[in-house]
Structure formats: structure tokens, C-alpha cells
Amino acid sequence: MKMRSRLGARAAFLAISLAAVLPGSAQAHRAWFLPSETILSGEDAWITVDGAVSNDLFYPNHFPLGTDGVKVEKPDGSAGSIENAASGKIRSTFDLHLDQPGTWKIGNMRSGVFGRYKLNGEQKRLPRGAQASEIENLIPAGATDVEVRENLMRNEFFVTLGAPTDTVFTPSGKGLELVPVTHPNDLVANEEGVFRFLIDGKPAAGIELTAILGGGRYANQPVEVKATSDAKGEVRLAWPQPGMYWLEAETKDKNTSIPGATERGLGYVTTLEVMAP
Amino acid sequence: MRKTSLFALTGAATIASPAMADTITLDITIPRLSVAEYHRPYVAVWLEGDGGKVRTLSVWYDKDKRGGEGKKWLNEMRTWWRKAGRSASIDGVSGATRAPGPQKLSIPAAALRGLPAGNYQLVVEAAREVGGREVVKLPVSLGGKSASTARASGKTELGSVAATIKP
Numbered sequence: 001m002k003m004r005s006r007l008g009a010r011a012a013f014l015a016i017s018l019a020a021v022l023p024g025s026a027q028a029h030r031a032w033f034l035p036s037e038t039i040l041s042g043e044d045a046w047i048t049v050d051g052a053v054s055n056d057l058f059y060p061n062h063f064p065l066g067t068d069g070v071k072v073e074k075p076d077g078s079a080g081s082i083e084n085a086a087s088g089k090i091r092s093t094f095d096l097h098l099d100q101p102g103t104w105k106i107g108n109m110r111s112g113v114f115g116r117y118k119l120n121g122e123q124k125r126l127p128r129g130a131q132a133s134e135i136e137n138l139i140p141a142g143a144t145d146v147e148v149r150e151n152l153m154r155n156e157f158f159v160t161l162g163a164p165t166d167t168v169f170t171p172s173g174k175g176l177e178l179v180p181v182t183h184p185n186d187l188v189a190n191e192e193g194v195f196r197f198l199i200d201g202k203p204a205a206g207i208e209l210t211a212i213l214g215g216g217r218y219a220n221q222p223v224e225v226k227a228t229s230d231a232k233g234e235v236r237l238a239w240p241q242p243g244m245y246w247l248e249a250e251t252k253d254k255n256t257s258i259p260g261a262t263e264r265g266l267g268y269v270t271t272l273e274v275m276a277p
Numbered sequence: 278m279r280k281t282s283l284f285a286l287t288g289a290a291t292i293a294s295p296a297m298a299d300t301i302t303l304d305i306t307i308p309r310l311s312v313a314e315y316h317r318p319y320v321a322v323w324l325e326g327d328g329g330k331v332r333t334l335s336v337w338y339d340k341d342k343r344g345g346e347g348k349k350w351l352n353e354m355r356t357w358w359r360k361a362g363r364s365a366s367i368d369g370v371s372g373a374t375r376a377p378g379p380q381k382l383s384i385p386a387a388a389l390r391g392l393p394a395g396n397y398q399l400v401v402e403a404a405r406e407v408g409g410r411e412v413v414k415l416p417v418s419l420g421g422k423s424a425s426t427a428r429a430s431g432k433t434e435l436g437s438v439a440a441t442i443k444p
Contacts, residue, residue, distance in 0.1 A: 041352035041363065043345055163364040186359065275355050276410075 031065050031155055031269060032246050033107065034058045034214070035096075038159045038273040039185050044099055045161055049082075049106070051092040057246045058214045060091035065155075067092050069110065075102025075165045082106070102165035103185060107156025107270075109175065113258060114151055114265075117143040132258040150258045152176070153267040160185035173201035176249060176266040181234065184270070189242040190277040196233045197249060199266060203233030209249035211237055211272070242276040297394060297420050300443050301334070301384040305401060306436030309377040316406035317374035318434055319350060321357035322382065324389075324417075325398040331361040332392065334384050336371040353404040356412050394420020399427065403434040413438050420444075 034050045050058070051065030064087045072080035085094040096106060115126040117139055126138050132150070139146060152175035158168065164183045171177045178184075181194035197204040206228060213223035225245075227235040239245070250267040257264075307318060320337040336357075339347030351367075352358040370388070399417045404410040411434035415427040419442065426441045 039352055039355075039358070040349075041358060042349040045349065160363075188359065275359070277356065 029053050029055060029062065030057060030246060030248070032058055033065065033155060033157055033271055034244065035106075035157055035159055035271065035273075038157065039275070040098060040159070040161045042161070043101075044097075046095055046097055047159060048093065048095050051094075052090060054090075056217055057212055058244065059217055062090060064088055064090060064092035067094050069108040070094065070106065071108060072096065073105040073168045074100050075104060075167055076100060077167050080104065096159070098159065098161040101162035103158055103160045103168055103183070105156055105158055105168035107154060109156075110151070110153045111175075112151050112153075113148060113261070115139070115146065115148040117146040119143050135258065135260060146260065148258065148261040149263045149265055150256045150261040151265045151267070153265075153269075155269040157271045158184045171198050171201050173198075175200065176204060176207070176251065176268040177201075178249075178268060178270060184272055187239070187272060187274045188277045189239045189274050193237045193239065193272070193274070195235055195237070197229050197235065197268070198233055199251070199253070200255065203231065204229055204251070205231045205233060207233070207235075207249050207251050209235060209247060211239075211245045211247040213241065214244045214246065239274045242274050245272045245274060246270075247272055297389060297392060298386045298444065299389055299419050299421075300386050301389070301399070301417075302441045302443070303335075303382040303384065303399075303401075304437070304439045304441075305380045305382060306438070307375060307377045307380060307403070308431075308434070308436045310408070312408065314407050316408070317376060318403040318405040318408070319354055319374060320401065320403045321354045321362065322384075322399070322401050323357060323361055324392070325360070325400055326392070326395065329360070332389075333357070333361045333365050333367060333370055334388055335382055336362075336367045337374045338371060340371060340373050350404075350406065353406075353410065354402045355404070355410065356400070357402050389419065392419055399440050401431075401435060401438050403431070405434055409434050411435050415440050417442055 031053045036048045052060035053063040053065055054061045067085040070082050072082060074080045082094040082096055113126060113130045113132055113135060117124055119140060119142060130138055164185050169179055171179060177198045179196045179198060181196055187193045197207050208228050211225040216222040223240050225237050227237055229235045248269045252263055252265045255264055322335040323331055323333045325331050338351055351362055396418050399415045400412060402412045411431045413429050413431045413435050415429045415438060417427050417440055421444060424443045426439055428439045430437045
């Protein structure tokens with residue numbers, strides 16, 4: 001009995017973790033970073049950031065978001081680092097020291113493989129966090145019904161000390177990326193926010209995205225904005241009110257880079273601060 | 278991305294307008310508030326012309342805090358910060374915060390140099406630590422032949438605001 005419940009807990013843990021990193025997952029768990037503020041003045045500043053995987057925005061109640069892979073890009077293009085990272089039971093946290101004026105990018109890109117196969121009639125899954133290079137060893141001889149899905153998932157946000165800059169928006173050309181038309185640290189509730197999405201550096205047409213206002217716990221209905229990108233990959237978002245929004249875009253295609261993978265899942269998540277006019 | 282600066286309008290003005298010798302006198306009342314923790318408000322005063330062009334006229338903030346610490350809160354004047362503050366050099370136009378009551382502010386002709394004649398919004402924004410924020414706008418006209426006064430009033434963080442423009 002004891003054994004069984006432990007296994008059950010482990011399975012639940014796995015499900016949550018996968019949901020967090022898999023775009024297109026049916027589960028609604030949302031991975032989010034919540035910066036304390038994104039628009040700062042002065043010569044030098046600190047922000048603090050929470051991270052979690054949960055249904056509600058921005059209430060941690062399930063699982064902390066890992067901070068190991070978090071990268072920082074400074075306005076001059078050099079790499080910065082997060083400080084005081086810690087992970088609790090249901091929330092992680094770190095600080096960021098802004099010692100350079102301009103726009104900073106903070107976040108992670110996860111690439112992984114999700115796969116399953118049958119062996120002797122039994123359904124098996126690739127272990128969590130499997131790497132592309134391991135695939136051949138991970139799928140045993142005699143396996144049938146092999147399905148391999150490649151995933152590329154970004155979760156990042158932007159913070160500006162002083163005047164906004166553009167350096168950190170240079171696309172890498174890999175996966176789903178956001179390029180601002182409206183600077184993410186220049187959003188006000190009475191003006192539309194316009195963003196362009198790219199897949200592998202090219203305009204991502206027909207991408208559906210959702211922006212959800214935090215604080216839904218105190219509203220009867222969540223405040224959401226939905227949009228679909230046009231031929232140029234652009235979306236326009238009219239903000240219902242000021243606040244911190246969680247924005248997610250996800251899609252899939254067949255442009256896999258992993259041998260044997262039949263599908264590629266692409267995800268993009270950011271947190272946007274929309275100010276009162 | 279919108280980029281503005283203190284002297285953003287200078288170039289356009291040399292073509293568009295005659296030399297202007299207007300001065301602006303502002304009477305700004307800062308309300309006395311009966312609250313447990315009172316801090317004098319940060320105040321920004323600016324002119325907004327056509328096309329969103331902005332010139333900062335005055336910024337009151339906690340100037341004397343050690344190590345420029347007061348600048349940390351300049352972004353609390355959110356509208357000004359976005360439209361002008363973050364890219365402006367405020368050294369020439371800044372002053373210390375002011376106490377509740379009537380306050381007078383004189384904008385010399387030099388501060389308006391290069392602005393084309395025409396209609397503007399004169400905007401006053403106040404933001405108070407552990408308090409609120411308020412923006413008051415007055416329509417004003419620069420480059421006229423006679424003196425004029427515009428008035429408006431805030432409801433919370435600002436009292437009456439009057440701007441007298443003298444040619």
C-alpha cells in the first residue's frame with residue numbers, strides 16, 4: 001500500500017513536470033516567472049523573481065520552476081547571472097542585479113525529447129529530460145510503435161533600467177521567438193501591444209496565443225486576451241486593464257532535427273507588465 | 278519604441294517657428310493630506326506637442342539622497358517616465374520635492390527655446406510614496422500675442438493647477 005501511493009505520487013510528479021515543459025500538453029499547468037517589476041529608474045537596481053508551475057497566475061501551489069537553466073543577457077549582449085537562487089517546495093526565487101542601463105533578457109530555453117514505444121505489448125516512455133543524443137540507446141531493440149517528439153520551449157522576460165534598448169531581441173533563428181514591435185517594457189493599458197513571432201527566424205503565421213492577467217484568484221472569470229498571428233507573424237493585443245500578464249504561444253510542425261522524431265513542439269512564454277496610462 | 282529627449286523638438290523648431298520668448302508661471306497646489314505616513318510627492322511637469330513629442334520642464338524628486346537613491350523612484354511618475362523621463366537628462370530641470378500648500382514654479386523662456394508656436398498639453402504628474410498618483414492636463418498655447426492662463430484641478434494627489442503664459 002505504502003509502495004503504491006509512493007509510485008502514484010511519482011507518477012503525478014512526472015505528469016506535472018512534463019506538462020510544464022511540453023507545449024501542446026492537454027494539462028493546464030502553467031510555467032511562469034514573475035519579476036517584481038520590469039521598468040526601473042536610477043543608476044543601479046535589483047529585482048526579485050518568483051518562478052513556479054501552477055494553474056493559477058501568479059499563485060504558486062504545485063511545483064517550483066527550475067532556475068538552473070536560467071540565462072541572463074545584458075543590454076550590451078554579454079552574459080549576466082542570477083543571484084540568490086533558491087527553490088522551495090512550490091516556488092523558486094532569484095534576484096537580478098541590474099548594473100547596466102538598457103533592456104535585459106532573463107529566461108531559459110529547454111529542448112528535449114518526448115517519446116514512447118511498445119515493448120512486448122507494454123507501453124513505455126522515454127525518461128524525463130532525455131537528450132537527443134541518447135535516443136538510440138534509450139529505445140531498445142524490438143520496440144514497436146515508436147513515437148518521438150522534439151520540443152523547444154522558451155520562457156523569458158524583459159526588464160529595462162532607464163531607456164529601453166533592442167540588443168536582446170536579436171533572434172537566434174531557432175524555435176519560436178518573439179520580436180517586439182512594441183517594446184515589452186513600453187506597454188500601457190490604453191495602447192495595443194504589437195509583437196512579431198518567428199519560427200526558425202521566419203515569420204510565424206497563424207500562431208495562436210493567449211495572454212492572461214494575473215490575479216485571477218480574485219476574479220470570477222479570468223481576464224484573457226486571445227490573438228492569432230497574421231502573415232507577417234504579427235499579433236495585436238488590446239489589454240483589458242493594467243497588470244502583469246502571462247503570455248503563451250505554442251505550435252507544432254514537422255521540422256524536426258532529431259533522427260526518428262516525427263513532430264516538433266514549439267512553445268513560447270513570457271511575462272509582460274502593462275502599466276496604467 | 279518611442280525615443281524622446283529634452284531637446285527633441287529643437288531641430289524641427291529652427292525651421293517651423295519664430296523665436297519665442299514666452300515664459301510660463303505655474304501655480305501648483307499640493308494638497309495637505311491627513312494620512313499616517315506622509316511623503317512629499319514627486320512631481321513632473323512637461324509639455325506634449327503634436328506627435329507625442331515631449332519636453333520636460335521640471336522634475337521634483339528626492340535629490341539629496343545619498344548615491345542618487347532618489348532616482349530609483351522617478352519611474353513612479355509612470356506617464357512622464359515612459360514619455361520622457363527614461364531618456365531625458367533631468368539635471369538642468371530638477372529640484373527638491375516641495376511641501377503641501379501653494380507652490381510657484383517659473384519656467385524661463387530659455388527652457389522653451391526651440392519649441393514651435395502652437396497648441397500643447399501642459400501635464401503635471403504627482404506620485405507619492407505609499408500614496409497615489411495623479412495626472413492633470415492643461416491645454417496651453419505657445420507663441421501667442423497676449424498673456425493667457427489655463428486652469429485645471431486634480432482630485433487626489435494634486436490640487437488646483439494654473440499655468441500663465443506670457444509672451
